[in-house]
Amino acid sequence: MTEPSDPLISIRDVSKRFGTFKAVDGVSLDIRRGEFFSLLGASGSGKTTLLRMLAGFEAVSDGRIVIDGQAMEEVPPHFRPINMVFQNYAIFPHLNVRDNIAYGLRKFRPTPAQREAMVDEMLDLIKLPGYGNRRAHELSGGQRQRVALARALILKPKVLLLDEPLGALDKQLREQMQLELRLLQQKLGITFVLVTHDQEEALTLSDRIAVMSKGAVIQVDTPTGLYERPKNRVIAGFIGNMNFFDATPSSTGSPQVDVQGLGLVAVNGRVRARSDGATTLIAIRPEKLALHSEAPVTGGVAGVVQALQYLGGRHMVHVTLAGRDTPVAVALQGGQADVTLTPAPGQPVWISWKDDAVLVLDAD
Amino acid sequence: MSGRSHSHRPNRGLQAYAALFMVFLYGPILIIPLFSFVDALYVRFPIEALTFRWYGELWRREPVIDALGNSLYVAAIVSVVSTAIGVFAAKAIARNRVPGTGAIVTFMMLPLVVPGIIFAVAILIVLNRMGVALSLYTVMAGHLVVCLPFAIWSLLPRFEGFDPSMEEASGDLGENGWWTFWRVTFPIMAPGIAASLLMTFTVSFDEFIMAFFLSGTQQTLPIFVWGQLRFPSQFPSILALSTLILAASFATVFLSLWIGRIGLPKAATGEIPK
Amino acid sequence: MSGANAGTGAVISARPATAGRLSRLMFRHEVLRGYTMLAPALVIMVLAILLPFVLMIVMSFWDQVGFDFDTTPTLQNYREIAEKPIYSALLLRSLWVSGIATLATVLVCYPMAYFVAFHVHRHKMLWLIIITLPFWTSYLMRIFSWKVILGYEGVINSGLMSIGLIDAPLDFLIYSPGAVTLTLAHTWAAFALLPIYVSLEKIDRSVLEAAADLGDSPLVRFFRITLPLSMPGVIAAVFLMFIPTVGDYVTPTLVGGPDGAMIGNLLQVQFGGVNNWPMGAAIAVVMVLAIAVVGLCFLALTALFRRWAT
Ligand SMILES: Nc1ncnc2c1ncn2[C@@H]1O[C@H](COP(=O)(O)OP(=O)(O)OP(=O)(O)O)[C@@H](O)[C@H]1O
Ligand SMILES: [Mg+2]
Numbered sequence: 043m044t045e046p047s048d049p050l051i052s053i054r055d056v057s058k059r060f061g062t063f064k065a066v067d068g069v070s071l072d073i074r075r076g077e078f079f080s081l082l083g084a085s086g087s088g089k090t091t092l093l094r095m096l097a098g099f100e101a102v103s104d105g106r107i108v109i110d111g112q113a114m115e116e117v118p119p120h121f122r123p124i125n126m127v128f129q130n131y132a133i134f135p136h137l138n139v140r141d142n143i144a145y146g147l148r149k150f151r152p153t154p155a156q157r158e159a160m161v162d163e164m165l166d167l168i169k170l171p172g173y174g175n176r177r178a179h180e181l182s183g184g185q186r187q188r189v190a191l192a193r194a195l196i197l198k199p200k201v202l203l204l205d206e207p208l209g210a211l212d213k214q215l216r217e218q219m220q221l222e223l224r225l226l227q228q229k230l231g232i233t234f235v236l237v238t239h240d241q242e243e244a245l246t247l248s249d250r251i252a253v254m255s256k257g258a259v260i261q262v263d264t265p266t267g268l269y270e271r272p273k274n275r276v277i278a279g280f281i282g283n284m285n286f287f288d289a290t291p292s293s294t295g296s297p298q299v300d301v302q303g304l305g306l307v308a309v310n311g312r313v314r315a316r317s318d319g320a321t322t323l324i325a326i327r328p329e330k331l332a333l334h335s336e337a338p339v340t341g342g343v344a345g346v347v348q349a350l351q352y353l354g355g356r357h358m359v360h361v362t363l364a365g366r367d368t369p370v371a372v373a374l375q376g377g378q379a380d381v382t383l384t385p386a387p388g389q390p391v392w393i394s395w396k397d398d399a400v401l402v403l404d405a406d
Numbered sequence: 407m408s409g410r411s412h413s414h415r416p417n418r419g420l421q422a423y424a425a426l427f428m429v430f431l432y433g434p435i436l437i438i439p440l441f442s443f444v445d446a447l448y449v450r451f452p453i454e455a456l457t458f459r460w461y462g463e464l465w466r467r468e469p470v471i472d473a474l475g476n477s478l479y480v481a482a483i484v485s486v487v488s489t490a491i492g493v494f495a496a497k498a499i500a501r502n503r504v505p506g507t508g509a510i511v512t513f514m515m516l517p518l519v520v521p522g523i524i525f526a527v528a529i530l531i532v533l534n535r536m537g538v539a540l541s542l543y544t545v546m547a548g549h550l551v552v553c554l555p556f557a558i559w560s561l562l563p564r565f566e567g568f569d570p571s572m573e574e575a576s577g578d579l580g581e582n583g584w585w586t587f588w589r590v591t592f593p594i595m596a597p598g599i600a601a602s603l604l605m606t607f608t609v610s611f612d613e614f615i616m617a618f619f620l621s622g623t624q625q626t627l628p629i630f631v632w633g634q635l636r637f638p639s640q641f642p643s644i645l646a647l648s649t650l651i652l653a654a655s656f657a658t659v660f661l662s663l664w665i666g667r668i669g670l671p672k673a674a675t676g677e678i679p680k
Numbered sequence: 681m682s683g684a685n686a687g688t689g690a691v692i693s694a695r696p697a698t699a700g701r702l703s704r705l706m707f708r709h710e711v712l713r714g715y716t717m718l719a720p721a722l723v724i725m726v727l728a729i730l731l732p733f734v735l736m737i738v739m740s741f742w743d744q745v746g747f748d749f750d751t752t753p754t755l756q757n758y759r760e761i762a763e764k765p766i767y768s769a770l771l772l773r774s775l776w777v778s779g780i781a782t783l784a785t786v787l788v789c790y791p792m793a794y795f796v797a798f799h800v801h802r803h804k805m806l807w808l809i810i811i812t813l814p815f816w817t818s819y820l821m822r823i824f825s826w827k828v829i830l831g832y833e834g835v836i837n838s839g840l841m842s843i844g845l846i847d848a849p850l851d852f853l854i855y856s857p858g859a860v861t862l863t864l865a866h867t868w869a870a871f872a873l874l875p876i877y878v879s880l881e882k883i884d885r886s887v888l889e890a891a892a893d894l895g896d897s898p899l900v901r902f903f904r905i906t907l908p909l910s911m912p913g914v915i916a917a918v919f920l921m922f923i924p925t926v927g928d929y930v931t932p933t934l935v936g937g938p939d940g941a942m943i944g945n946l947l948q949v950q951f952g953g954v955n956n957w958p959m960g961a962a963i964a965v966v967m968v969l970a971i972a973v974v975g976l977c978f979l980a981l982t983a984l985f986r987r988w989a990t
Binding site: 416417420421423424427428430431432434435437438441448449451452491492494495497498499501502503504505510513514516517518519520521522523524525527528529530531532534535547548550551554558605608609612613614615619628631632635648651652655656659660663664 | 711713714715716717718720721722724725728729731732733735736739788791792794795796799805809810811812813814816817818819820821822824825826828829831833834835838839841842866869919920923924925926927928929930934944947948951957960961964967968971
């Protein structure tokens with residue numbers, strides 16, 4: 043992947059220690075201008091901590107953060123060209139919506155008319171015109187979220203940070219707000235950095251995603267990239283179905299691995315050198331497997347249909363292979379030629395795949 | 407012990423006990439206002455006639471007015487200073503991950519438990535060694551020591567219940583610490599600050615021991631009252647004065663406790679921080 | 681942003697990009713920020729607690745010569761305290777009187793705290809305020825009112841005489857250790873009430889229900905669950921009341937008489953009429969030590985008792 047010459051945010055070997063505990067551990071990332079970037083990871087993986095270091099609420103223990111060419115080590119939050127939407131929105135309870143939105147304008151000394159115009163513009167943008175005089179406790183969760191957005195966007199930040207902004211909303215509202223967030227980001231062209239632990243949210247919203255685990259970034263890629271080239275089991279399991287296989291390198295330096303149930307599988311040297319006999323993990327998407335009712339000319343593996351699952355528009359066939367406990371899932375695409383009828387349980391079948399369908403994963 | 411059940415059934419025995427307790431608590435205090443209206447030089451039964459005379463007499467005495475003025479002056483300054491210092495201390499204790507917080511809090515709460523006379527005497531010694539003459543200002547210094555724990559005590563639960571992301575949001579929106587304090591912290595904390603002001607004002611206004619050791623020629627009201635207790639002829643007017651003080655300080659403290667507890671989580675009410 | 685932006689966009693020009701050196705330093709070190717905010721309070725505490733204490737200890741080894749001090753270190757004051765019976769007698773009496781007063785107050789306050797914690801359901805806050813209200817105010821007045829009540833010609837005596845129950849005033853009411861104990865109990869009750877109340881309020885109600893469910897009668901439940909769980913509050917109450925009352929001298933002065941005098945009176949006269957400050961400092965030091973010893977013994981006892989009980 044080619045790195046752009048001038049990332050808006052450049053994070054280099056950044057760590058954060060709380061006492062002896064490393065909440066963020068040697069993270070390096072580049073975030074580009076105008077990008078919708080997500081930090082995805084399980085609870086406690088350090089997403090919030092990383093975001094708070096970007097915003098300046100936590101000082102970095104090690105490493106460097108550069109935003110728009112300016113090193114951030116000693117820049118307190120109020121001098122950073124960044125604004126944030128807090129997880130709990132942090133709407134000031136003693137101010138109404140208008141004053142909340144206008145909060146950050148004081149420094150710029152707008153005339154009252156300018157101020158009103160800017161606030162009105164924001165109220166329109168978040169589709170809450172006429173709510174200006176309400177207090178925080180008179181707003182619903184979704185409305186608070188919009189006010190928090192407007193309060194940050196009115197300052198025209200270079201980067202908008204969002205810490206699980208949709209976490210507190212119910213499913214329907216969340217999906218609606220996801221769409222609105224994406225549209226807003228495209229309209230304004232501001233760089234968004236979103237923290238979430240919801241894979242689907244990250245995949246539908248983002249241009250690129252950094253997957254975090256235990257304080258470290260495991261993989262940075264586009265949603266397609268994460269789907270097509272996951273680096274480990276967790277990421278591979280994020281979306282869609284996946285067949286996982288344990289494999290043993292057949293002999294050192296060989297281009298093949300010995301896969302439980304599949305026999306020798308070509309991996310084109312993608313298995314890194316390991317201590318002898320160690321197992322490695324490979325994965326194949328169900329739709330990358332082909333199903334045959336007769337033995338194919340080359341390289342098919344025989345099995346028996348165990349169950350059939352209708353998924354609306356397509357079928358998933360679960361095939362039992364000799365020497366393997368879990369059945370392998372095979373997705374039947376509509377136009378698959380070799381299968382004349384939908385297979386019935388008990389029927390003998392063969393599966394095959396192309397070499398590039400085989401994913402080799404990091405051992406955890 | 408009559409407290410046997412935690413059930414919601416009213417417990418007659420316990421209710422009677424509570425009533426008795428209230429009589430024990432307020433009875434002795436109410437004796438003073440009662441006899442301040444009695445037209446006799448001595449506090450004793452039977453009561454023969456009622457009068458407002460003692461109250462009228464009070465205002466014709468200059469020392470009373472002077473002492474009152476001194477006390478108000480001391481209490482006003484002490485309450486503002488101790489609350490201001492208490493706000494920052496409570497904020498740091500509740501917010502910043504400062505090592506040794508527990509020890510510092512214990513240290514600051516010491517004046518609440520250590521006998522006042524010890525502090526008074528110790529401070530007196532320091533002032534003497536430093537060659538500082540006793541005055542209302544030395545009384546203020548003593549009162550500051552007494553009032554600071556009260557200020558922190560009433561402010562700390564407020565800060566603990568105060569969402570730190572409010573201040574962070576302000577910083578994020580471009581305000582520095584000073585403006586964040588005035589635009590966010592102060593307005594949200596206002597009830598706690600008001601409670602602390604009222605509380606420390608009353609504590610200072612009523613304080614006796616520090617003032618006893620540390621005041622110079624100018625007396626505070628409790629010191630004045632103390633002096634008058636020796637003269638039986640002054641008794642009735644002291645009763646009248648005490649009644650006024652009681653009424654005023656009850657009202658202030660009630661107000662401060664009431665304001666101070668508004669919007670606080672239940673567990674925080676009445677807790678003595680350690 | 682849309683076209684409406686054109687006019688207002690100019691308002692937000694480039695943000696100031698630099699912070700002063702101090703604010704950068706503060707930003708990098710949260711601990712420094714914390715201590716800066718604590719600094720005024722700490723300075724006061726150090727100047728008004730630590731320094732005076734140290735100086736007081738130093739002075740307790742001096743000697744008073746007329747209106748001046750002889751600063752050569754001597755154990756003279758402590759020797760006198762150890763040798764003359766008046767000191768140990770008053771010290772012991774102080775410990776005894778406030779010990780009794782503390783015990784009585786805790787016993788009297790426990791049911792009241794229990795009542796508010798478990799039997800008051802509406803206006804709990806109001807109840808709490810009302811039972812603690814007197815203690816925030818008018819220390820002097822509260823003690824004074826007992827003088828008025830217990831006095832030779834006071835409310836009780838004159839009341840009883842006027843209804844003919846007694847012919848002559850009862851002279852044991854005032855100016856006795858008993859009067860001091862009673863007055864202390866009344867004056868400091870809040871210090872016992874509040875911690876007990878808080879510890880009772882903290883008890884998880886479902887624990888009590890579980891005990892009832894497991895077959896404990898209310899009385900058994902009280903002794904097996906409620907009382908042990910509220911012990912921290914009781915211990916706090918004992919400390920909060922015992923420590924300050926040992927040094928009280930206003931109460932003994934007003935209602936104690938010669939038989940009710942306490943160590944605080946002795947301490948006070950060293951700085952007043954007797955004018956022997958080093959002696960006073962030594963008495964204060966001894967008093968603090970005595971309180972500490974009694975406090976530690978009490979803690980050890982409760983710890984032992986707990987181990988024995990479980
Ligand atoms: N102020 C702090 N002091 C000590 N440890 C902290 C602090 N803040 C965070 N941590 C620890 O750092 C780790 C990462 O926390 P962080 O809040 O960044 O996780 P997260 O990925 O945002 O999780 P979540 O999805 O639950 O919000 C956690 O183990 C947390 O306990
Ligand atoms: Mg988080």
